[in-house]
Amino acid sequence: MSHSEVHPGLNIKRSLLDAVLAGLIALIVFGPIVGIVLNGYSFNFEPHRLVWIIAVVMAGRLLLSLFLQTAPGRKLLTRFDGGNDGVYVRPIGARTSLRWIIPLMAVIAMLFPFxxxxxxxxxxxxxxxxxxxxxxxxxxxxxxxxxxxxxxxxxxxxxxxxxxxxxxxxxxxxxxxxxxxxxxxxxxxxxxxxxxxxxxxxxxxxxxxxxxxxxxxxxxxxxxxxxxxxxxxxxxxIFGLEFGRRAKDGGVPIHEFLGITYNxxxxxxxxxxxxxxxxxxxxxxxxxxxxxxxxxxxxxxxxxxxxxxxxxxxxxxxxxxxxxxxxxxxxxxxxxxxxxxxxxxxxxxxxxxxxxxxxxxxxxxxxxxxxxxxxxxxxxxxxxxxxxxxxxxxxxxxxxxxxxxxxxxxxxxxxxxxxxxxxxxxxx
The missing domain is CATH 1.10.3470 (ABC transporter involved in vitamin B12 uptake, BtuC)
Structure with missing residues (x-):
């Protein structure tokens, strides 16, 4: 059984080309930032980190390209493409999770400062x-x-x-x-x-x-x-009360006015x-x-x-x-x-x-x-x-x-x- 029969929709050549292109882009983007290091008054080229970054980018792009050619990958792409078109219209009477998430977040936000x-x-x-x-x-x-x-x-x-x-x-x-x-x-x-x-x-x-x-x-x-x-x-x-330990110009600190410990x-x-x-x-x-x-x-x-x-x-x-x-x-x-x-x-x-x-x-x-x-x-x-x-x-x-x-x-x-x-x- 040939390799193409096992994976009829897999185009390895295209995936390799994508990986090489991603590596070139990574070289252009990361090269001046990671590969060239200022040492005193001169610039030194340090390729070690740059090579690792390019290798990771190429490997990631190769695996991603191969995955997107499989049935789960195509399904994922379809989901993303269909989920980003235009304005989402909710059916009449539809309930969203935001109905309880928003009040919950509001309660957490109110309790947070304490x-x-x-x-x-x-x-x-x-x-x-x-x-x-x-x-x-x-x-x-x-x-x-x-x-x-x-x-x-x-x-x-x-x-x-x-x-x-x-x-x-x-x-x-x-x-x-x-x-x-x-x-x-x-x-x-x-x-x-x-x-x-x-x-x-x-x-x-x-x-x-x-x-x-x-x-x-x-x-x-x-x-x-x-x-x-x-x-x-x-x-x-707030109402002339200050938040410092001691008020200025004869004012009153808020903690003294409320009778609480200074915070x-x-x-x-x-x-x-x-x-x-x-x-x-x-x-x-x-x-x-x-x-x-x-x-x-x-x-x-x-x-x-x-x-x-x-x-x-x-x-x-x-x-x-x-x-x-x-x-x-x-x-x-x-x-x-x-x-x-x-x-x-x-x-x-x-x-x-x-x-x-x-x-x-x-x-x-x-x-x-x-x-x-x-x-x-x-x-x-x-x-x-x-x-x-x-x-x-x-x-x-x-x-x-x-x-x-x-x-x-x-x-x-x-x-x-x-x-x-x-x-x-x-x-x-």
């Missing part, structure tokens, strides 16, 4: 900040289809708004929380007007330039922003609690907006702007509303970030942040709320758990995005809609 260490609290706060950023950019990119590569600018406006508002006007956390969102929304409107007629690559270039302009202004306007030195941010208070985590518990409530509010508002005419208009704009305009929709207002809603959410996140850090400077608002937020939207699923929440925690918590691989962070990040584009092009969670049908006794 059992977590300071380190875990700070990681959770950072994760929630990126949830806010992902939700905001998801409106612009995921729902309205407007590629924004300068989204970090609105994040910076919210953060610097709190720092400078306190320094020059004496405004604290509670006053700047709504004002930061409003300032970022106005900046979103200013950005929206010049790009009304732009699409695709041109829109991405203009928004990228806007983000860099904001960063350069913050970095060079020394008299206002402090330049690279940054600006300190006041600690938050250095009180400040972070407070930030976490307020941030968690704001995230829930933003989730609810986004959920309602996507089911209102404005949300349907965003989706119509994303699918076909010409058809959107032919239906009588005002594309100017639709675009501006998307930019403003997304920017206001970033402004909120910026205020929380500044409060959490206690200090802001321009290095926190580079293009890499915009790329990371965009990756959260793409990884979670364009337009998917649950997917964005999951992706935000994956991309912010995972680096904290993998600190020993910090030098390969960007590389792993790129590999993850490539894998997602191949296997789950619609993201972790697709957009879902409930189907509808006429009621009984009503003619369709």
């Amino acid at each position: 059992v977590a260490t300071k380190y875990l609290l700070t990681v959770a706060i950072l994760g929630l900040i990126y949830v806010l950023l992902g939700l905001g950019l998801n409106i612009v990119v995921g729902l309205a289809g407007l590629l924004d590569l300068g989204y970090v600018a609105f994040y910076a406006i919210g953060a610097y708004g709190l720092a400078l508002g306190y320094q020059y006007l004496g405004l604290g956390f509670w006053a700047m929380l709504p004002l930061g969102a409003l300032m970022a929304a106005l900046a979103g409107a200013l950005l929206g007007f010049p790009v009304l007629r732009m699409h695709g690559d041109y829109l991405a270039i203009v928004t990228l330039g806007f983000g860099e302009i904001i960063r350069l202004v913050l970095n060079n306007w020394m008299s206002l922003t402090g330049g690279p030195n940054g600006v300190s941010v006041p600690a938050p208070t 250095p985590n009180l400040k972070f518990i407070f930030i976490y609690a307020v941030l968690f409530l704001v995230v829930l509010l933003v989730l609810y508002i986004k959920h309602r907006l996507t089911r209102m005419p404005i949300g349907r208009a965003w989706e119509a704009l994303r699918e076909d702007e010409i058809a959107c305009r032919s239906l009588g929709l005002n594309h100017v207002l639709v675009k501006l509303s998307a930019f403003m809603m997304g920017a206001s959410t970033a402004g909120l996140a910026g205020v929380f970030f500044a409060t959490y850090q206690g200090f802001v400077n321009p290095t926190s608002f580079t293009f890499f942040e915009s790329a990371l937020i965009l990756a959260i939207v793409v990884l979670g699923g364009m337009g998917s709320t649950i997917g964005v929440v999951l992706a935000a925690f994956v991309l912010t918590v995972a680096p904290e758990l993998l600190r020993s691989f910090a030098e390969y962070r960007v590389l792993l990040f790129g590999v993850l995005m490539v894998a997602m584009m191949i296997w789950r092009p619609r993201g972790l969670v697709r957009i879902s809609r409930t189907s509808f049908a006429p009621r009984k006794g009503v003619a369709p």
